[in-house]
Amino acid sequence: MLRLVNERDRTSSKAARAAADIAESQLPQADRDAEHMQGHWVLARLGKRVLRPGGEQLTRRMLAHAPLAGERVVEFAPGLGRTTRLILAAGPSGYVGVDRDEQVVDIIGPLAASVGGSCVRADAADTGLPDGSADVVVGEAMLTMQSERGKRAIIGEAHRILRPGGLYAVHEMGLAPDDLDDAVKDAIRRDLARAIRVNARPLTAAEWRDLLESEGFEVVWTGTEPMALLRMRRNLADEGVPGVLRIMRNVLTHPDLRARVMQMRRVFNTYGDALTGIAFVVRRRE
């Protein structure tokens, strides 16, 4: 058990070190001023590499229910590649990343190539991949930022490229509880959109489930973790001590980025437990 835990920690800190090596100029939206950058790229510019609401802990819990060894895996929106490294370390028989951002494709392409895979620049709603060509699709922190129609198009595309019985692992932002007042939901969406410069539309657990089921999936597993993207404990777990020191130094030396982070923090703190990280593993019905 101890050996397993140590092995896991070693893999995690190796992945953290490698991901930290990405140069600032390689990052998406590196040419934009802080005021106009999307929130996740603000965090990336500060040194964050895990850009999803439930952190790597929720990713690992999710992937434990979606075996990857020997499977053909497609990853939607790999971002800076932290989950990509976990997927590749699991020994899939194939890997294709799909991201609409060309800098992401440049970061993920060489990683994927190291196992004979690739990364394509495409909208996840229209990947160009053949029907039934994947056993597992993984997508994190990318559906929340789509409209209702956009979410359906991407989930529908995951369904199309999966073989019947294939698994789709989803990690997104959730709202809780299921009966959260509509006025609060609207306020959260409005304040989030202002703070992160992305039209974020998180859903309750019941709404995510309904959406996935209505697109031809059955839920195999679901889990949550607190939405703690900007909390110290989460950052120590996800980015390690050197990563946190780098982020703190950048926060102190970049007042424009700091202002954006403080704005995001205020929104996350205002809504507290109403925001969660939520993950699902769903199976494509026959």
Ligand SMILES: C[S@@+](CC[C@H](N)C(=O)[O-])C[C@H]1O[C@@H](n2cnc3c(N)ncnc32)[C@H](O)[C@@H]1O
């Ligand atoms: C918040 S980051 C998440 C990155 C990574 N999955 C993670 O969890 O750390 C969002 C990513 O989604 C990508 N993205 C957003 N919408 C997309 C779409 N419709 N098709 C493909 N990629 C998309 C962005 O380019 C970016 O890489």
